[in-house]
Every structure is written in C-alpha cells, then in structure tokens.
Amino acid sequence: MTDKAVSKPLIVAQQVNKIFTNGCQALKDVSLTICEGEVVVIIGPSGSGKSTFLRTLNQLETISSGTICIDGIDLADKRTNINKLREEVGMVFQSFNLFPHKTALGNVMLAPMKVLGQSKGQALESARNLLYRVGLHDRMDHYPSRLSGGQQQRVAIARSLAMKPKVLLFDEPTSALDPEMVGEVLDVMKELAQEGMTMVVVTHEMGFAREVADRLVFMEEGELILEETPERFFNSSHPRLQRFLGQVL
Ligand code: ADP
Numbered sequence: 001m002t003d004k005a006v007s008k009p010l011i012v013a014q015q016v017n018k019i020f021t022n023g024c025q026a027l028k029d030v031s032l033t034i035c036e037g038e039v040v041v042i043i044g045p046s047g048s049g050k051s052t053f054l055r056t057l058n059q060l061e062t063i064s065s066g067t068i069c070i071d072g073i074d075l076a077d078k079r080t081n082i083n084k085l086r087e088e089v090g091m092v093f094q095s096f097n098l099f100p101h102k103t104a105l106g107n108v109m110l111a112p113m114k115v116l117g118q119s120k121g122q123a124l125e126s127a128r129n130l131l132y133r134v135g136l137h138d139r140m141d142h143y144p145s146r147l148s149g150g151q152q153q154r155v156a157i158a159r160s161l162a163m164k165p166k167v168l169l170f171d172e173p174t175s176a177l178d179p180e181m182v183g184e185v186l187d188v189m190k191e192l193a194q195e196g197m198t199m200v201v202v203t204h205e206m207g208f209a210r211e212v213a214d215r216l217v218f219m220e221e222g223e224l225i226l227e228e229t230p231e232r233f234f235n236s237s238h239p240r241l242q243r244f245l246g247q248v249l
C-alpha cells in the first residue's frame with residue numbers, strides 16, 4: 001500500500017446537503033475527506049443516503065449546498081469541466097450494465113476509444129491487460145450473455161479501470177451476485193486496494209470492510225454518524241451502529 005500518512009486529500013466533501021425535488025433530504029451536512037490510496041467503506045441501512053453520496057461524487061447528482069472538491073477542483077465551479085472530472089471518477093454499480101452486443105474486450109475498449117481518443121490498437125492492448133488483471137484472460141472474446149454474474153462484474157471493473165480513474169466508487173458491487181460469485185469480485189477489489197487504488201465502497205460485506213478498509217463510515221438517515229478505523233469501528237459502542245450491526249452480522 002502507499003504511504004497514507006503523507007498522501008494528499010483527493011476528495012474533500014464539506015457540509016454536503018442534498019434535498020430532492022420531492023422534499024426528501026437524502027444527505028444532511030455530510031463531511032468526509034478521502035486521501036489518495038485510501039479505501040473507505042460506507043455502510044448503513046437502506047435509504048440512508050449511501051448511493052446518493054456516491055452519485056454526488058461523480059456528478060450524477062448535484063448537491064443542494066456544501067462543497068465537494070476532487071483533486072483540488074470544486075465541482076460547483078462553473079469553469080470545472082464536469083465530463084473530464086467524471087472520467088477521473090469511475091463508478092461500478094450493482095447491475096453491471098455491459099453492452100450485450102459487445103464482447104468483454106469490446107466493452108472495455110469502447111470508452112477509451114470514444115472518450116479518450118485512444119487508437120484501436122492502444123485500446124485493445126490496454127483492455128487485454130485489464131481483463132488479464134481481473135482474471136478473465138480466457139474470457140476476452142465472450143459476450144456478456146455467456147459470462148457469469150461475477151465475470152460480468154469483473155468486466156465492468158476492467159471497463160472502469162480503462163478510463164484510468166483517480167478514484168473508483170463501488171455501489172454494492174456484489175449485491176446482485178449469487179453467493180458463490182461474491183468472493184471472486186471482492187478478491188479483485190482487494191487487489192486493486194493493495195495496488196494503491198483510491199476506492200470508496202458501499203457494501204454489506206463486513207469481512208471485506210474489516211480486512212480491506214482503511215476507514216469505515218456509518219450513515220443513517222442521510223447523516224454521517226461515525227467514521228473510524230475498522231478496529232475501532234467494530235468495537236464502537238455507538239448505539240445506532242450497534243443496532244445496525246446487530247441486524248446485518
Ligand atoms: P441508500 O443507497 O443508502 O439505500 P439512497 O441514497 O438511495 O440510499 O436514498 C436516500 C434517500 O433519498 C431515500 O429516502 C430515497 O428514497 C431518497 N431518494 C433517492 N433518490 C431519489 C430521487 N431521485 N428522488 C427522490 N428521492 C430520492
């Protein structure tokens with residue numbers, strides 16, 4: 001892992017509020033700093049604002065007030081090139097959403113060619129390397145329909161990595177998988193973490209959180225309730241966290 005003691009803040013969210021047009025306040029004064037190379041795992045009950053928070057980080061949602069800076073750039077600044085920034089913040093969803101008419105390679109090559117302007121040769125070489133890295137060297141020419149859920153999600157991770165993001169956001173990446181496929185996806189994520197990738201992960205996989213996270217965050221009803229190292233987190237006597245852990249562990 002990188003030397004996190006001296007690493008610089010990559011994402012700085014301050015007093016972030018999000019009120020949807022229907023009046024629902026999904027985020028209440030959420031402040032969180034994520035440094036380069038850090039792995040932050042967010043847990044919390046359904047509806048606590050975890051997805052909304054991730055979506056504000058890559059501008060899928062605007063915020064109602066507060067500030068979010070990524071790599072020193074204020075998302076709200078009119079001069080900020082949101083598309084450029086979005087490329088630097090990758091996101092992996094619960095549903096992998098691969099293009100069904102493209103092979104694993106084709107899925108990984110598409111955005112680097114269209115968005116980054118890579119040549120076909122460049123994109124192919126990089127996609128091969130990435131699929132190798134996620135353990136799919138023997139599945140490169142397969143269409144999504146011929147891949148298991150775990151394999152599809154690993155293609156989706158490779159596809160995000162192809163854009164060379166500064167940070168990867170994961171929103172419950174294993175929740176849609178059959179239990180026997182969860183491990184292979186978590187293993188890939190663990191390797192990325194060990195290679196120094198900055199990651200923000202929403203998950204219910206407590207074993208992964210305990211082992212891989214540098215910090216754990218507990219959200220409830222739109223609030224960031226607690227932010228701790230795994231050891232302190234799981235030994236915390238915070239009543240709201242205890243109630244939640246009692247339900248999921
Ligand atoms: P989580 O990911 O923790 O389950 P979400 O961030 O999806 O929670 O949702 C937080 C709250 O915001 C919930 O009450 C949800 O109903 C509400 N919400 C999410 N998206 C929208 C939306 N587009 N419009 C209105 N309310 C929303």
Ligand code: MG
Binds near residue numbers: 050051052
């Ligand atoms: Mg969610």
